[in-house]
Amino acid sequence: MSPKITTELLKQLRQVMKNPRYVQEPVQAYIVPSGDAHQSEYIAPCDCRRAFISGFDGSAGTAIVTEQHAAMWTDGRYFLQAAHQMDSNWTLMKMGLKDTPTQEDWLVSVLPEGSKVGVDPFIIPADQWKRMSKALRSAGHDLVPVKENLIDTIWTDCPQRPCKPLITLDLSYTGVSWRDKIVALRSKMAERKVMWFVVTALDEVAWLFNLRGSDVEYNPVFFAYAVIGMNTIRLFIDGDRMMDPAVREHLQLDSTLEPEFKIQVMPYGSILSELQAVGAGLSPKEKVWLSDKASYALTEAIPKAYRYLTPYTPICIAKAVKNAAETEGMRRAHIKDAVALCELFNWLEKEVPKGTVTEIVAADKAEEFRSQQKDFVELSFATISSTGPNGAIIHYKPVPETNRTLSVNEIYLLDSGAQYKDGTTDVTRTMHFGTPSAYEKECFTYVLKGHIAVSAAIFPNGTKGHLLDSFARSALWDCGLDYLHGTGHGVGSFLNVHEGPCGISYKTFADEPLEAGMIVSDEPGYYEDGSFGIRIENVVLVIPAETKYNFKNRGSLTFEPLTLVPIQTKMIDVNLLTEKERNWVNEYHQRCREVVGAELERQGRHEALRWLLRETEPLARVQ
């Protein structure tokens, strides 16, 4: 990786920062956040403005350019990568280190008195704007919205915003029609005495209308906003996608409908002016509901007294609780995914000893097997295919420069998943194709014990996921080992592989209580820098549990694994398992045999079936 030369670009940016064509008054600093106007985790190429101006293309980072300086804030995952990708014009600000200034403190230290700091009001979330604006104001500076994105003005070969065809999902996939979702949303709005709801997150728009797209890689979403009133529905979306007869039929655009279900289709770019019109026409006590992560631009369109902001929207919460149709779809998707992985691992067992399988070859092969399955759409994230020391890089993605050949001497970690029309998968397995060392088995077994502790946990209804995080670490902690990431994230239903509002983490973010129907990942790990990485990840469904006393009728919950891929028994030190843990493994493997075995049989994949049967032999009791 050689750094991107940014001298000329920075010169151009500094010119437009003073150009009255773009800014009312010159700005002395310009902030380029990650992210798009919808606060998406994955973004389209046209939104990769921070990567364009700096060269650094990690998933998290904020660039700030002043007349003299250019600085990049990013976290520990990306210190090395950012240092490689950026030229000497840039100063790397290592977040999380004690001496690294915050963006606000740094700005205050370098800016001349009374400076203006510009930012695109569509890209910065309202809560971030508020914090930064306050800090700058108290030091005599001003944060100002710059309507035209200044990076876009100098990005001459900026790719177009994607505008791909839509997929309609019928009731057999979604379980609930978009009309019924609107009815449920309006009832939540009425409860809170809110007249309008603004849908800004792309997965929330997609979920609400039972539509999917492919505007962003890995995430089946499309660029759109929606504004839902008590009697109106406005969908802001571009392109000829609304000309598709299937979409018109699905949204009943040409039917005679009750007016409150008539969808008004409007241009994507008109959201701001339409919302300003809504804001201007509000009567007293008419509130507008927005996520507190919505962009500053949209939030500002509603006068402050009329805003109703919450960290999680009612759509986010409803979306997290999967109904029967979605759950069944997720089950089907995970069975197909398991078939693909049985094929892959069987193939790897034969090919790895030949020394011809690289990380990239293995990742491609995984995709090939998945793509043979019914309703396969695309991958759900960039495959983490890593062997030996690469496995210790938690967010590794093989590229030609780092591509390592799998061997019988190293641990192989594969974290991968796919989007099927009936569900989203995300699974990690750690394998050894030769003979693992005692230490590797020991570490693997602690991780497995943590995985089981979460998966088999029983807890009262209403428990927040972060209260389960330590269960995943306890076995590792007993030996002085730990891992520096959370244990689980919410998973969408043919939607984003990471979704709120629940999760399992030591970080006490504002997670919503777990309830039956929610789907999260369970993925403890252990990483030995320079040697190997271990992670065991299943996607699990929150289900009611049977307990002796049932929490005085509060209700009991536990998890059911949706992922049904064998856990390599060769890596397990059975002596370290309790009887309960050994039984868990054996019952899990029995279920893989029954469910995935039947599907392998049905698909005529006999060799993979034999592999599955061999890999799911029960663990014997050891003395």
Place this chain on the structure above:
Amino acid sequence: MSPKITTELLKQLRQVMKNPRYVQEPVQAYIVPSGDAHQSEYIAPCDCRRAFISGFDGSAGTAIVTEQHAAMWTDGRYFLQAAHQMDSNWTLMKMGLKDTPTQEDWLVSVLPEGSKVGVDPFIIPADQWKRMSKALRSAGHDLVPVKENLIDTIWTDCPQRPCKPLITLDLSYTGVSWRDKIVALRSKMAERKVMWFVVTALDEVAWLFNLRGSDVEYNPVFFAYAVIGMNTIRLFIDGDRMMDPAVREHLQLDSTLEPEFKIQVMPYGSILSELQAVGAGLSPKEKVWLSDKASYALTEAIPKAYRYLTPYTPICIAKAVKNAAETEGMRRAHIKDAVALCELFNWLEKEVPKGTVTEIVAADKAEEFRSQQKDFVELSFATISSTGPNGAIIHYKPVPETNRTLSVNEIYLLDSGAQYKDGTTDVTRTMHFGTPSAYEKECFTYVLKGHIAVSAAIFPNGTKGHLLDSFARSALWDCGLDYLHGTGHGVGSFLNVHEGPCGISYKTFADEPLEAGMIVSDEPGYYEDGSFGIRIENVVLVIPAETKYNFKNRGSLTFEPLTLVPIQTKMIDVNLLTEKERNWVNEYHQRCREVVGAELERQGRHEALRWLLRETEPLARVQ
């Protein structure tokens, strides 16, 4: 309990709310919070203003009186008690229930437009003022400070503020001189570029100067403030306590000292004017450090731009980490406390079958045995002595109306502790003096498993206590049982039995990471309404642990029990324990035998020693 008749008092209060002698402008509402000017958990009788005006004397509650209404907010622990103690002038606002309005919302709903809401600025913490003031202002009202406390103006027989003699603690108790504590504090101040530090919490003043008092029941503190500058020390304290030669000598008031260690003694009541003088004399960049829980009055004395507010002060954090002298003192105190409890339980075993021992008698007897121990000062909180259904009332304190007789048919729960000059204790044991039922033993054993899970937990340095809370619940959860309180709190060293900044709770408050030397309680429980209560509580010390891999040199921590009182083996269902848990109990009891046995021997308490030996017989392995 008959309710307090408050008609006349409320009439008087409503008069002074309009009396220009006390208020600049009439106030339409007056807030009477719990608590004193130091945000103490336990308060002196003269500070029980909310109890005086309403009759409700629970530990938590806020009264608001308007021209038409009188309302009391309190939490679930006190719904019944408040309803009993208040007359029909009062409306009970049950906090935590869905339909209960917040104080702000209620005020807005009942007040005429443009109202003034008064509150004593010394009693309301700055962070609460800020929140309430903002809510009222946005509805067109004003929160105003009323300098004279309006309750005091009508409380004709208000007790005097206590002003008891001080105890000086030498190095053998404190390990660090007050001078060295000032030096360490100033170095923390310098790190944060702060010129002044205001000590407002009573236990922080006591700790800083190595002094103790008895102005507040159970808490060995005294009414005082301190303001520490980089070159000055001001102690605000009343009475002739500073005339005591031992105190003068301890504080070196009559010695020739370097000026930066010379303590200026000032009247308690002069804190505000002195702080205002400090505030008025600040140069740019001179900050003043205060807790964000300090009173609004003191916080306002410092202009906003000069304030440096943190949730935990450097004294709070330093105080939590006990040094060798304090730890040794705590050990000694816990051995003496165990001697007293062995005597008590031996006595109860003989007396309970006679049917003459009530909850109050048992509590008094516990105090009698404790008071026989060296350096005993007082109890550390009101003894919870509860049998049968009373045990299910978590904050029960026996009074004549509820006083139940202990019997061989009911579970007895004793949660008690004392202040000794060398340390503070807090221990809960649950006993049966007859034959417990299988269900009682089952529940007790789950609680014990939870207690052991926390006590034996190993975790990396820097772990916050709330991450350990679920360990205490896991065994209960497996059977559908839970308890609705946190698992542990910080414990002072001959100071408050509840202290910050660490604890073990499912509530994600801003707890500081655990480190070696911190002392917390480990007290899971289970409560069956109307039947019984179970709790097993030890005070435990955070100590370094030995682990195989030591978290890549981050360091390992675990707990060492300081409490050494037998856990009744009769209540344990040994079949439910793992081998590791059984070993824990046996090792714990072995340690009780050795350490407490030796002390019982030394004190010639042979009968209690025989009881201890019998109660600490090893648990046998069961098949």
